[in-house]
Amino acid sequence: MPELPEVEVTKRALIPHIEGRTIEKLEIRETRLRWPIRVDLLKKIENEIVISLSRRGKYIFINTAPGTAMIHLGMSGSIGVLDQFVPPKKHDHFDIHLANKKIIRFNDPRRFGCFIWAGKQPEKHQLINHLGVEPLEKDFQGEYLYRLSRNRKTTIKAFIMNASVVVGVGNIYANESLFLSGIHPKRRANNIGKKRYQNLAQTIKSILTKSIEMGGTTLRNFSFTYGKEKIGYFKHNLFVYSRDGKGCEACGSLIKRIVLSGRGTFYCGKCQR
Ligand SMILES: [Zn+2]
Known part of the structure; x- marks a missing residue:
């Protein structure tokens, strides 16, 4: 599944084109995505200039004068920049035709992605308005996590993966950042001190930043598969994710796997307390 770094990389790759x-x-071939594509509403971006491209959580915002259209890559979505005469392949659900004869093409085999009209105040849209802070922004700090966690008895892993707390900390990044911060994933959120939260927040920032720099992970089947602007995706150097049964890089103990909130959870019982 495309995680925040992949979405950020996609946004950055699209900016010079759009x-x-x-x-x-717009050329819509399939309206049945996670939510039906409302062609009648999205048509408002036709004949408009793209003022900017931005990101909130895992949504890419196409900002125009009449309002914002949002794209989410879902589980298996990818976006490419192509010449307009390139015939569509299977699962190429829509194209955004630009006046310079290029197209922005959206491919999504599993159709969990979406293309949604969000109007003039996208931050008030129901898919956006509950989202917590952006992990790479200044307001995401250990102090913030500490304050918010005082009455939360949930596990620390569920807490940092909760999008109303902070967006974009997916399962891989939660596992890795807890390892690098030495925090056991099952520890209760309200049972962690300020200093450890400061360490955790900095670790999350640095992992996401590194991953964006490397072009995202190649986990699952996310790829910027179209056009000439291919990005080299590297597999992030993973310490615990999917490494159960292998030796911990720090102490040599075997990495364990449990399931927390339905998600595979990997940790070192010795390094993480
Ligand atoms: Zn260890």
Whole structure:
């Protein structure tokens, strides 16, 4: 599943192709994504200039004067920039035609992605308005996690994966950042001190930043598969994720796997307390 770094990398890769350009028309081949594509509403971006491209959580915002259209990559979505005459492949559900004869093409075999009209105040849209802070912004700090966690008896892993607390800490990043912070994933959120939260927040920032720099992980089948702007995705150097039964890089103990909130959870019982 594309995680925040992949979405951020996709956004950055698209910016030079789409910002400041005019959208000529939309070509929708399949409306049945996670939510039905409302062609009648999205048509408002036709003949408009893209003022900017931005990201909130895992949504990419295409900002135009009449309002914002949002794209989510779901479980298996990818976006490419192609010449307009390239015939669509299977699962190429829609194209955004630009006036310069290029198209932004969306492919999604599992159709959990979406293309949604969010109007003039996208931050108030129901898919956005409950989202917590952005992990790479200044307001995401250990102090913030500490304050918010005082009455939370949930596990620390569920706490940092809760999008209303902080967005974009997916399962891989939660596992890895807890290992690097030495925090046991089952520890209760309200049972962790300020200093450890400061360490954890910095670790989350640094892991996400590194992953964005490396072009995201290649886990699952996310790829910027189209066009000439191919990005080299590297597999992030994973310490615990999917390494159960292997030796911990720090102490040599075997990495364990449990299931927490339905998600595979990997940790070193010696390094994480
Ligand atoms: Zn260890």
